Amino acid sequence: MKQYQIYILFLLGLSLTACSLSSDDGLLREKINFGDNWFFQKGDSVNVQNWKPIRLPHTANIEPLVVNNQWQGISWYKKEFKIENKNTNRKHFIYFEGVMQETDVWLNGEKLANHKGGYLPFTLDITEAIHGHDYNEILIRVDNQDNSEIPPGKALNDLDFNMYGGIYRNAYYISTNEVYITDAVHANIPNSGGLLVHFNDVSEKVASGIFKTHIQNDSEIEKSIKTVVNFTNSIGDSIMFESREVMLKPKSNQNIEQFITIENPKLWSPESPELYKVSVEIVSGANILDVQTIKTGIRKVEINKDGFFLNGKQRFINGTNRHQEYPYVGYAISDNANYRDAYKIKQAGFDFVRLSHYPHSESFMDACDELGLMVMDCIPGWQYSEPGEFIENSYQNIRDMVRRDRNHPSVIIWENSLNESWMKDPYIPEANKILDEELPYGNIYSAGWADHPSYDLFIPARQHSKAPDYWSQYDKNGRKILIAEYGDWEYYAHNAGFNQKAFKGLKEEERTSRQLRAHGEKRLLQQAFNYQEAFNSNLKGEHTIGHANWLVFDYNRGYSDDIESSGISDIFRIPKFSYYFYQSQKPPFQDSFTGPLVFIANYWQENSTTDVTVFSNCDEVALYLNGEKIEHKKPSRDAFSDELEYPPFVFGISKFEVGKLEAIGFINGKEVAKHTLSTPAEATKIELSYDISGKPLEQGTNDIVFVYAKIVDDEGNLVSNAVKKVQFNIDTDVVEIIGGNPVDSEAGIATILIKVYAKSKGFSIEAKSEGLTSEPLKLMN
Structure with a gap:
């Protein structure tokens, strides 16, 4: 402890950038982003010469694209801040959304907390430790080294994902009056803390349930209080619920529970993700003491002998798995980047996402609510369990996960299970x-x-059973299952069971579902077929209520020295052929995300297959080559597509001809979709674009986006076999390229990740490569 005390004293002589936070009697509740003006360094002990300015969210180490030896160790963060007009009748907190994975915190030299766990939030009550008129300094020690007591517990070099260090999610300063609504995780009380809403009975005519508000009185005076709760729907209609008055003694806390009824509720669903804005006021006489606002939704979830029902309507859950990792920065991604991931999952045709294998960020949860993605929320765990503190920490993970996420309408299933781990009784x-x-x-x-x-629900991976039936014959007293992972492992192990003849002549690396975009057309088609075959097989299970493929985005993992490439999009979020298979399995007019679709899964160049696969959710598709009709047909069903609502279309072309393929989709005889594809000529230029996915680039927020340099011919056709080194340049110093530069193209596209620190009037990005022309890309706020 002495080294920290010495260090604090030494800093008194330093002049450092700091921030001021304002709070006074006129304010009810403040919540201020606490991410600016931090300093950072790595090392077992602090070196006063090594501090570097950073902003949260922050990763402890920028990793290479392929993470062979992820950095683990001790890192340090510090920040000076001043609270203006600090009064004795105010409470002050700092809220951390996520720090990986053991955290020690000092404020003004006093140790305030040790927190274990990298995926769930914690709150510091700093009221007694802060200085009223002077600068305060917070010092944080972060340790992401292997720790068998902290779930997931497994050593990184044996783990199927990475655990990137740092204060990688948001932090907030919160100020309230002395009578205030608590934080649910911080209160640590079962079925209590913060705000809790639950609707017991839901129909299109009426929804009824309970609303709990947990209130803390840290003053010296007994207070007569009541709560006023307003539910406001998306069109502005409001309904108010006012509680009876209760007496709250000094230094005590209490729940106020109200019964609520909403007539003609707007119900939340993937097709119509209606949300209610809920404002909660704590009132004492004529004074409002605290106010807090959340968003929630009203829906009815039911699993019974007949299957899964949402709002009284039966449906098959079609989902995917996601890891929260980005290249280079690991877990330290912006709220907008989390939203864009959720947006892409919706675009791919999914209505469900399993949070493998830990709770994901709060902004991702909010995006699932807003966009209409059902969620399986998961505690940290993967092929590891040990008695003692690990188990106790896992139990606390369950409590903290539920308390954080219980008001999200997107959460329909709680995976309170250590994934693929031997869980001994009484776990x-x-x-x-x-x-x-x-x-x-x-x-x-x-x-x-x-x-x-x-x-309540059995969630095996497909590979946990055996070919050829897998789980299609599962029947245990009518018990329902959701296949939590499928499409990857079984093909890697050569036991698919259904289509062994098609594997004749395929090399081992050509059979697997783990395919990078660089692996080419043949292998990407095999990946798509593998997913199709497993998808089709899963639908045969009488007691299967849904499934989630493995997985949506490629990612790095601790035990392997390559990128896990079974994603339907790569690590840069660029789709593979299999992405369009999934997109084609969604009805064309179900919502605004995926309409009528035709996609030619082919590059149409000299070595391309002439058995052309077209993914489509149309009734019929016509394929043309250089204006000549090849065939106009309905989809063909076989043993690998007989359960699919929208089987792929396969067209046989007698021989390859340079030129243009055109697929036209028809519904009820009417042309509704078209996709054209031309044989690429020589690469001549670069076309630049950047990823928006529902959220424009937001300057001044540490937002990060992918910038894509697409290598094309004179007509704009992607040259998928182009291997080029591309140099990117940016005309401002408020934007940073994260990772390598220059970068090599993969399947005709070179990608960088950029981070935008401060606001500017706009900036331009240029990409250069030998022999190619290009135009700059202008990015504006």
């Missing part, structure tokens, strides 16, 4: 007891990878 019964304590209501569903009766 499973206790895990479900905890969930029941936190949410003692109907229609709350637990899920585990172990087929244990304590779980």
Whole structure:
């Protein structure tokens, strides 16, 4: 401890950038982003010469694209801040959304906290430790080294994903009056803390349930208080609920529970993700003491003997898995980047996402609510368990996950199970007891990878059973299952069981679903077929209510020295052929994300297959080559597509001809979609674009976006076999290129990641490569 005290004293002589935070009696509740003006360094102990200015979210180490040896160690963060007009009748907190993974915090030399766990939030009450008129300094030690006591617990070099260090999510300064609404995780009380809404009975005519508000009185005076809760829907209609008055003694806390009824509710669903803005006021006499606003949704989830029902309508859950990693920066991605990931998942045709294998960021959860993605929320875990503190920390993970996410309408299933881990008694019964304590209501569903009766839903991976039936014959007293992972592992292990003849002549690397975009047309088509075959097989299970493929985006993992490439999009979020297969499995007029689709899964160049696959959700497709009709047909069904609503179309072309393929989709005889593809000529230029996906680039927020340099011919056709080194240049110093520069193109596209620190009037990006022309890309706020 002495080294920290010495260090604090030494800093008194330093002049450092700091920030001022304002709070006074006229304010009810402040929540201010606490991400600016931090300093950072790595090392077992602090060196006063090594501080570097940074902004949150922040990664402890910029990694290479392929992470062979992820950095692990001790990192340090510090920040000076001043609270203006600090009064004795104010409370002050700092809220951290996520720090990886063991965190020690000092404020003005006093140790305030040790927090274990990298995926869930924690709050510091700094009221007694702050200086009223002077600058305060917070010092944080962050350790992301292997720790078997902290879930997921497994050593990184044996883990199937990476755990990137740093204060990688947002931090906030929060100020309230002394009578205030608590934070649910910080309060640490079962079925309490903060705000809690649950609708017990839901129909299109009426929704009824309870609303709990947990209030803390840290003053010296007894208070007579009540709560006023306003629900406002998307068109501005409001309904108010006012509680009775209660007496709240000094230094005590209490729940105020209200019964709520909303007539003609706007129900949340993937097709219509209606949200209510809920404003909660704490009132004492004529004074408002605190106010807090959240968003939530009203929906009815039910799993019964007939299947899965949402708002009384049966549906098959079609989903995917996601890791929250970006290249280079690991977990340290902006709120907008998290939103863009959710947007891409919707665009791909999914209505569900499993958060493999840990709770994801709050901004991703908000995006799922807003965009209409059902969620399986998961505690940290993967092929590891040990008795003692690890188990106790896992139990706390369940509580903290539920308390953080219980008001999200997107969360339909709680995976309170250590994924693919041997869970010895009494872990499973206790895990479900905890969930029941936190949410003692109907229609709350637990899920585990172990087929244990304590779980409401069995969620095996496809590879946990055997070919050729896998889970299609599963029947245990009508128990329902959701296949939590499929499409990858079984093909890698050569036991698909259904289409072995098609594997004749395929090399091992050509059979697998793990395919980079650089691996080419043949292997990308095989990946798409593997997913199709497994998707089709999963639909045969009488008791299967849904599935989630493995997975949506490529990612790095601790135990392997290559990128795990079974994503339907690569690590830069560029789609592979399999992405369009999934997009084609969504009805064409279901919502605004995916309409009628035709996609030619081919590069149409000299070595391309002449058996041309077209993914489409249309009734019929016509294919043309250089204006001549090849065929106009309905989809062909076989043993690998007989359960699909929209089987692919396969057209046989007698021989390859340079030129243009054109696919036209028809519904009820009417042309509704078109896709054209031309044989690329010589690469001549670069076309620049950047990723928006529902959220324009936001300057001044540490936003990060991908910039793509597409190598094309004179007609704008992608030259997929172009291998070029591309140099990127930016005409401002408020934007940073993260990772390598120059970069090599992959399948005709070179990608960089940029981070925008400060606001500017706009900036331009240029890309240069030998022998290619290009125009700059202008990016504006």
